[in-house]
Amino acid sequence: MALEGNLVILREERHEDQPLFVDLRNDLETQGWNVALPPTYTEGMYVKRLDAMEFSYDRDSARFSIVLRESGELAGYITYSDLEERLAATIGIAIAKPFWGTGVAFDAQEVLLRFLFLELGLRVVHLWSHSGNVCALALAEKAGFVITGRVREGMYKNGKLLDTVVMSLLREAYFVSHPEIEDALPDLIREAT
Amino acid sequence: MDTARFANERLVLRALEADDAEALQAYLNDPALIGRRCIPWRMPDITPLARRQIEEILDSWAKEKKAFTLGIEMRETGELVGHAGCFWGWDTHCPGISIAVAAAHQRRGIGSDVLDLFLKYLFEKTPAHNVNGWIASWNEAGLAFARKHGFTESGRVPRGGIRDGTYYEEVMVDILKREWMVAGGDSDGA
Numbered sequence A: 001m002a003l004e005g006n007l008v009i010l011r012e013e014r015h016e017d018q019p020l021f022v023d024l025r026n027d028l029e030t031q032g033w034n035v036a037l038p039p040t041y042t043e044g045m046y047v048k049r050l051d052a053m054e055f056s057y058d059r060d061s062a063r064f065s066i067v068l069r070e071s072g073e074l075a076g077y078i079t080y081s082d083l084e085e086r087l088a089a090t091i092g093i094a095i096a097k098p099f100w101g102t103g104v105a106f107d108a109q110e111v112l113l114r115f116l117f118l119e120l121g122l123r124v125v126h127l128w129s130h131s132g133n134v135c136a137l138a139l140a141e142k143a144g145f146v147i148t149g150r151v152r153e154g155m156y157k158n159g160k161l162l163d164t165v166v167m168s169l170l171r172e173a174y175f176v177s178h179p180e181i182e183d184a185l186p187d188l189i190r191e192a193t
Numbered sequence B: 001m002d003t004a005r006f007a008n009e010r011l012v013l014r015a016l017e018a019d020d021a022e023a024l025q026a027y028l029n030d031p032a033l034i035g036r037r038c039i040p041w042r043m044p045d046i047t048p049l050a051r052r053q054i055e056e057i058l059d060s061w062a063k064e065k066k067a068f069t070l071g072i073e074m075r076e077t078g079e080l081v082g083h084a085g086c087f088w089g090w091d092t093h094c095p096g097i098s099i100a101v102a103a104a105h106q107r108r109g110i111g112s113d114v115l116d117l118f119l120k121y122l123f124e125k126t127p128a129h130n131v132n133g134w135i136a137s138w139n140e141a142g143l144a145f146a147r148k149h150g151f152t153e154s155g156r157v158p159r160g161g162i163r164d165g166t167y168y169e170e171v172m173v174d175i176l177k178r179e180w181m182v183a184g185g186d187s188d189g190a
Helices: A015-026 A043-051 A104-119 A135-142 A171-176 B018-028 B050-062 B110-125 B139-149 B177-182
Strands: A008-009 A062-066 A075-086 A088-095 A122-132 A146-157 A160-170 B011-014 B067-074 B080-087 B096-101 B129-138 B154-162 B164-176
Touching: A008 A104, A015 A043, A015 A075, A015 A088, A043 A075, A062 B050, A075 A104, A075 B050, A088 A104, A088 B011, A104 A135, A104 A171, A122 A135, A122 A146, A122 B154, A146 B129, A146 B164, A160 B067, A160 B154, A171 B177, B011 B110, B018 B050, B018 B080, B096 B110, B110 B129, B129 B139, B129 B154, B139 B154, B139 B164, B164 B177
Parallel strands: A088 A122, B096 B129
Antiparallel strands: A008 A062, A062 A075, A075 A088, A122 A160, A146 A160, A146 B154, B011 B067, B067 B080, B080 B096, B129 B164, B154 B164
16 A cells, blocks of 8 residues: 555655656756755656665655645655664655645655654654755644754755754654554653753 | 864874774764764764774765864874864854764863864865754763853753663754954864
8 A cells, every 4th residue: 555645645766757856856856855955856866866776664754745646647756765764754844836725745755754753752853954945844843843954054055054954853743643543652761852 | 283184183083994993983983972972973972882883984984975073182192082073064164073082081181172163174275154063962072062162052952862761952063264263273261
């Protein structure tokens, strides 16, 4: 069963997804990287990257294609990386502009968070953005993420000095905002004081 | 201070070689350095390290791209007393640094000397604008060291790991070039 939300399905990457992924990477507004990448990526590069992926039971990252449930249209991708098993991971998302403001990004994020907390049993999820990315910060805050750190003036983008920002969502906070879900994972680990 | 050679009157930062393995293993396996070994991310930071793992660490450091790790050698004795690294894979605008000093040689100003050399190099010879580091919240000595040298605490990322049955935070610290310059171009008393 795929990972399903109200609006979207998260599924494995396919070759037919690569043209949109290339477009997202070549658009300075959606490429989602800490430094500007040259907008010269090609479909060939992305297909090669996809074909080079090897099977493994020991994976610390994954990329999911975001597909609309109703139309089957591809809207973008969402990822997790830097997995520390049963403890933490970092998520990232890129959505094509026609789907901005439609709830697709939030739904995709919710589907992935459910997987990370309920299936992988993580204790915290992080994401990285920057102080100029108002939409990304708002999307994260809507899900309960809070800013937990900055690299002051750590980015220079579009002629501006920006703070790199890390945001975190604790497991407990996720379940508080989802009272319909029971958290049956015992956690006898004390919090730092 | 000869920063081109990463050296001062009492120590030299030099390339690490295969025959450093014994000294490296000895101080990395000192219980005092558990959890703050400043070794490649996926290598064990808590369990005792075997010689083969040490060799793997040295090999990993030798192959680093957009980063370097150097050994800290005392001029007088020739002893390897720690290692320190700079990494700018993220962005040369905001490189990260790490310093590990063998327990027996701590509290002698060695870390301060190394930090001064690194900051002078990064802020005078690279495009660095923000130099940063990560310190576990239980590492009070490391946090005090950062504060003493003018670093600002810019974040506390929760649940960076577990120690003695308790989550700890990863504390982000950084210093901007203008802050370093205002402090006189060195890090003491900033």
